[in-house]
Amino acid sequence: SQTIHQWPATLVQPVGSPLSLECTVEGTSNPNLYWYRQAAGRGLQLLFYSVGIGQISSEVPQNLSASRPQDRQFILSSKKLLLSDSGFYLCAWVPPGLASIDTQYFGPGTRLTVL
């Protein structure tokens, strides 16, 4: 069966520090991968999606970047964190094949607090 992992689960970072969040999927190949951010008490905002290794699309201009160095690994990064980067970051995947219409499955999330 497929599983999705995210780490770390929680993170407290000072303003201006770098960031690296990791998401990995097991049990599937060539999934579509997504990064979302959920600000406190709000809905989900799509940040990035990837349809394959090295292929990243950004939805909104921001202080963050994403990379996909391996088929089942998706990394969210920042060189210098801002206070506004605080939030709950969720990774999601869609099975290959019918990726345009299938269901997205979410990881457990990373709660980031920037102080």
Place this chain on the structure above:
Amino acid sequence: AQKVTQAQTEISVVEKEDVTLDCVYETRDTTYYLFWYKQPPSGELVFLIRRNSFDEQNEISGRYSWNFQKSTSSFNFTITASQVVDSAVYFCALSEENTGFQKLVFGTGTRLLVSP
């Protein structure tokens, strides 16, 4: 443009009450998909249901039921005989058929509090 509206920010009920969470969507496409996700306090989004635009049959899964009405662009979710474990934030989402990737548009969520 796609849009999902969940007008109810928070609902409080007592255990065993029935509760309906509203979802209204906007889309120009004739082919689209609607989803409901549950976000318990732990934070992980749990998939509940997916519906395509050509299937307007209501669905029932245990205490959960969904009413899809294209005429009113609504996809409402009812929990019968609510339980404390149903306490969570519930999100409705919409996606249009696209080539190569799926883009979900989420509503802002409805927080459901079920008290004993």
